[in-house]
Structures are given as structure tokens and as C-alpha cells.
Amino acid sequence: MQNTLPIKMEIQELSVFYKSFRALNKVTMPVYEHKVTAIIGPSGCGKSTLLRSLNRMTDLVPGALIEGKVLLDGEDIYDPKKDVVDVRRRVGMVFQHPNPFPMSIYDNVAFGPRLYGLKKRAFLDELVEKSLRSAALWDEVKDKLHQSGMALSGGQQQRLCIARAIAIEPEVILMDEPASALDPVATLRIEELIFQLKERFSIVIVTHNMQQAARVSDYTTFLLMNEERAGELIEFNVTTTLFTRPKDKRTEDYITGRFG
């Protein structure tokens, strides 16, 4: 069944180094189109590193080095001919702590589109509304679009960041523990939102909350550190299979809470 699904991204033998330290060791896995892929594993095993290598945020770390390939629609995003800006336009990102920019709600959402030359007011108005609606935030903020985005609650801020990410219509959205700084109610809303968003986007989400992975994702990757503290892929499978019938003993130990 897996083989017939359209593949959006393909991670092939990916290793990431921070200077001489190997943080990730030869990870190979697919990201299926319009599916949610969860990355789980104990802290420090390289979940964020793997996620950030999917839109070249690793470029920002001095001394970081990539080995292997990350294909987006079959093209290697690390190809020297590839424009990093185009990669980031097509692969958006939502961070662990809500990070609205110090500007109005409207300007937050319009920030991305404006970068790419979309400047017409009427068009932007529509796009901002559409994005905020998709992020299930419109009704709460439609009367205060020109107030600071930093005045919102934590959960609203995170949905604003999601609206900001989808305003440039990326194809893939990366989320790094997007709900870990939020309360349970706000967490639930984000999870519902993820469920809706996968109709339009392919989503990769890092979480250290296994219930969350089980709830929101279609596929799950389990990472673990080897003896040299490099993260390795232990198991990748359909989420329900991975959680009910794990193939690897270590996966079973982790999901049953025996370590991690």
C-alpha cells in the first residue's frame, strides 16, 4: 500500500554533522503527500535536526554539514543549483515556541507574500483572511487585524504562525513540537487544525508526546541515538502499525515507556 502513495519528499541516507559531531546517521524515509508524518524519539536523538534539514535551516548553523540527499518532488534540495529561498517557500516551518513578529496580525500573515512581490492591497486582504481562516483564527482576530500579534494568547499566536506559514502556500509544512508550549485546550485545537491542513499540505511533525503522534499522524518515524550519540532511524511505519505491532524491540520499549 505504501508504494502506491505519491511521495512528496524523500530522505536518502541523510547524515548531519555539527562540526565533527555526527548528529544524524544515514536516515532514509519518505514523506507522503497529504499525509502527516510524525517523528518521535527521546530528546537529543536528532528529531529537530532531521526536521530542519528538510528546508535547509541547517544552513544557518555555522559548521553544519549535510551528507546524503533530500528530494523534494524528485529534486535534491541540497543541489548547489537549487535556490534555498525557493526551497523555503515550498517547505514552510512552524516552531516550538510561537514566534509572531513584532508587528500587527495582518502584517505577520502578509510578511511572506510581500517577500515574493505580492503587494496589492485588495489581493493581500483576501489572502490574509483566507490564511487566517485556514488556521482557524479568523473569527477570533477579524476585528483586531491591526493590533500586535504579540498580544494574542499562546495558542492564538501559534495559529497565527501557522497562518503566516501557509500564506505563501507551501507544499510541505514542518512543525517542531508545535504544541509543547501550549495548554491542553490550545494543543487540541492545533491537533484538529493539523488534521484539516493535511488536505492541502504534506506535514512533518516532531513530537515527544506519543499520544499526540498516535492521534494526528498517518506515518511515524522512530529515531534513537546509537553508541556515538548519532540519531538513527529505528523504525518507520504506518502509525497504527508502529504503535500496535512495532517490529523493533527498541520501538516497543520506547512506546511502552520503558525508556526515553
Add this chain to the structure above:
Amino acid sequence: MQEGLFAQVNLPKVYRRRRLTNNFMLGLTGIALFLAIVPLIWIIVYVLIKGGHYINLDFFIHLPRPMGTQGGGVLHAIEGSFIMVIIASIFAIPPALLAAFYLVTYPNTLLSDTVRFSTDLLAGVPSIVIGLFGYAVIVVPQKHYSALAGGVVLALIMLPVVIRSAEEMLKLVPSELREGALALGAPEWKTALKVMLPAAAEGVLTGIMLSVARAAGETAPLLFTALGNDNFEIGRFIHYGIASHQSVINIIGQILSQPADALPLTLWKYAQQPYPERVKQAWAVALVLMLFVLTLNITARVWLAKRKSRIRR
């Protein structure tokens, strides 16, 4: 009595001693606090009394009268300070902010270490030496003292203050804010200008205001560069310039190439005069200077507090 672990000690006695020690230390900190505040209040009150009754409107809108006569004001010094602080800000703030951005974006390169080290050194150079430097590289080649030379040396004094304070403030901006913008595909410069700078604006502006206050209070570097000029009056140049149909650039150029006075410079000169009138004026200048610096500081802080409550929830 107590049993077990505490059987061997007299707990009430331990508690009493702790209470006493606590009160004693609290008293010490109170005295220290008092000692720290007293000089400030003393200076403010003293200068207010000495200079206060000399301050009137004339003092702000007239040029000095000849030595030994009554009346006259310090318009020349107010305008000179104003002009030179503006020149200094223009020269110092943009490069200082750019340097600060470099330092937070690339904190650990050889160049950033070098910049930090040189900035600290520059901050430590006695201001009179900076003045001498201005004399050697600007005044001597130009063959005249000028407001421009004064402004440039004040810029050198502001530079390290702005760089280091802006760096500290930009460092406080969560890295996720920068990454958030870059992840949308924004270029570094736009991220810096549109996201980082506004996020750190309060702190950066406070740093700038403090550096302006510092520059406005400097005397020594101006001795060799601006020299002093009892007749410095911007209005006259503008009138004359307009009457003779000169361009704006020309007029500005003329103003900048004049020797200029400044409040601290005037204070320093007046305080040594044998005429009681001048010494009284010196106190009044001290008052104006002090109020300017205080206002700048207080405005910065009030403004910050307001902005903070507006932007942060």
C-alpha cells in the same frame, strides 16, 4: 524539647540569630542604597539652587554679551551642542547598528571577536585622546576648527556605547524570531530590519539615548576640535544663505565648517572667568545640561515602559 536530628541544638536560638543577621544585613543594604542616592540628589538640588535663579528666557535665546557686562545667553552653546550631537548620531548610529547586527549574526568569527575587542578598547580610550585624534586628522588638514570635527569625535565616543548596547539588546531577541523570518525565505537584511530591529527597538533606543546623553556631556574632545565660538548662531547663516540664494547643502556646509560651542565647553570656560556674572551663568549652563541629560534618560525609560505594555500582552 525537640527530638531526633535537632535534639542537640537550641532551635529558637538559631532562629533568633538568623533573624538578627537578616535585619543587620538588610540595614546595611539600606544604608548603601542611601549612600548611592545621596550624591545624585545632592548634585541635582545644589545645581538647581545655584543655577536656577539665573535661568530665564533670555538665557536660551541670546548670544553671550561681552565679558564683564550683564545679561546675554548661551544660545550659541545650545545650538552648537544640538548640531554636533546630530552630526555624531548620523556618523555613529548607522554603522554601530550594522556592526551590532554582524556581532549577533556571526557571534564567534575572528572578525566579530576583533570588533568586540576594538570596541571595548575604543570605549576605554580617554576622551581627550579622541579629541587629539580629531585634531590631527580633521582640524590640521582642514586648517580650521569646526562643528564637523566636533561631531566626528563625539561620534567616536558614541560608537562603542551604541554597538555594545545594541548587541546586548539584539542578543535578547529569541533566535526563533530570526529563524521564523528566514524560514519564510526572507533575506538576512530584511530579517534584521523588519523583524530583529523592531523586536529590540526599545533597548536599542535606550542605548542610543544614553550614548547621546554621554556625547552631549563631553568637554575634553571638543577642546581640540570645535574649539568654541561665542557667535555660533544657525539662524544667521540660514538668513544670510537664503538672502544670497545659496543651496541648502551650501548653507549646511557653512554651518558645519564654523568653530562651534557646546554646553559643557561653555560651562568649562565660564567657570574659570574672573567675572561673577559668568560664573553664575556657568551654574545655569550646568543646570540646563543636567536637565537635558535627565530628560533624555527619563523619556527613554518612560517611553520604553509604555511601549512594552503596548506590545507585550
